[in-house]
Amino acid sequence: MRFVWRCSPRFCTCSCSLSHSVAAGFLKRQMSPGGSSNDTGVGKSSIVCRFVQDHFDHNISPTIGASFMTKTVPCGNELHKFLIWDTAGQERFHSLAPMYYRGSAAAVIVYDITKQDSFHTLKKWVKELKEHGPENIVMAIAGNKCDLSDIREVPLKDAKEYAESIGAIVVETSAKNAINIEELFQGISRQIPPLDPHENGNSAGINIGNPTASGTRRCC
Numbered sequence: 001m002r003f004v005w006r007c008s009p010r011f012c013t014c015s016c017s018l019s020h021s022v023a024a025g026f027l028k029r030q031m032s033p034g035g036s037s038n039d040t041g042v043g044k045s046s047i048v049c050r051f052v053q054d055h056f057d058h059n060i061s062p063t064i065g066a067s068f069m070t071k072t073v074p075c076g077n078e079l080h081k082f083l084i085w086d087t088a089g090q091e092r093f094h095s096l097a098p099m100y101y102r103g104s105a106a107a108v109i110v111y112d113i114t115k116q117d118s119f120h121t122l123k124k125w126v127k128e129l130k131e132h133g134p135e136n137i138v139m140a141i142a143g144n145k146c147d148l149s150d151i152r153e154v155p156l157k158d159a160k161e162y163a164e165s166i167g168a169i170v171v172e173t174s175a176k177n178a179i180n181i182e183e184l185f186q187g188i189s190r191q192i193p194p195l196d197p198h199e200n201g202n203s204a205g206i207n208i209g210n211p212t213a214s215g216t217r218r219c220c
């Protein structure tokens with residue numbers, strides 16, 4: 001299960017329309033989570049929902065196919081726009097995942113700290129990303145539901161060791177209690193190199209004075 005994001009000319013147009021002002025830099029990113037059978041219910045949509053809307057829904061529905069949301073956040077002197085694909089965890093949607101991670105700048109691979117199986121599945125996703133994903137994709141591992149640490153099955157130490165072995169960011173999150181969600185995205189943001197302005201067709205930035213959050217489709 002994962003989120004990915006990428007630079008996309010399609011989004012240059014949207015982003016340019018946000019601003020006529022001049023500021024420092026401006027990154028455009030698109031991101032998507034993916035999944036397989038042990039991905040379902042780990043909290044991918046809830047993480048996106050918490051990040052974009054600062055909202056948590058106990059009765060959130062399983063994702064069908066994928067949903068897309070955006071959020072723009074200040075980062076130093078820049079505004080970073082996250083374009084987020086939240087893909088379904090159900091096995092029947094697995095084959096759609098490459099559509100979302102190809103050309104993406106980063107992926108967030110989510111497991112549930114209370115389910116050892118979901119940690120095994122995470123490793124399969126990492127393997128797939130390494131074999132078929134973009135060469136320099138930034139990978140972040142999110143051990144979600146850390147509010148349930150009393151019934152944890154995956155020790156943080158295991159996640160840290162694994163993340164270190166593959167050069168990924170790792171953080172334990174709770175979409176429910178808003179723990180480490182911002183930190184997760186900030187960590188990813190720091191690891192993605194700035195876009196070449198010629199690459200995205202937009203040399204102007206966005207005024208940092210008015211960051212916005214928007215969802216193109218509600219996740220909850």
Ligand SMILES: Nc1nc2c(ncn2[C@@H]2O[C@H](COP(=O)(O)OP(=O)(O)OP(=O)(O)O)[C@@H](O)[C@H]2O)c(=O)[nH]1
Binds near residue numbers: 145
């Ligand atoms: N306790 C706790 N429950 C959570 C957390 N995040 C999500 N949940 C719950 O876990 C269930 C599944 O959450 P989703 O966000 O739909 O999981 P998902 O990985 O997107 O699932 P799919 O769309 O099927 O792939 C829901 O009942 C959420 O309320 C969390 O941080 N803590």
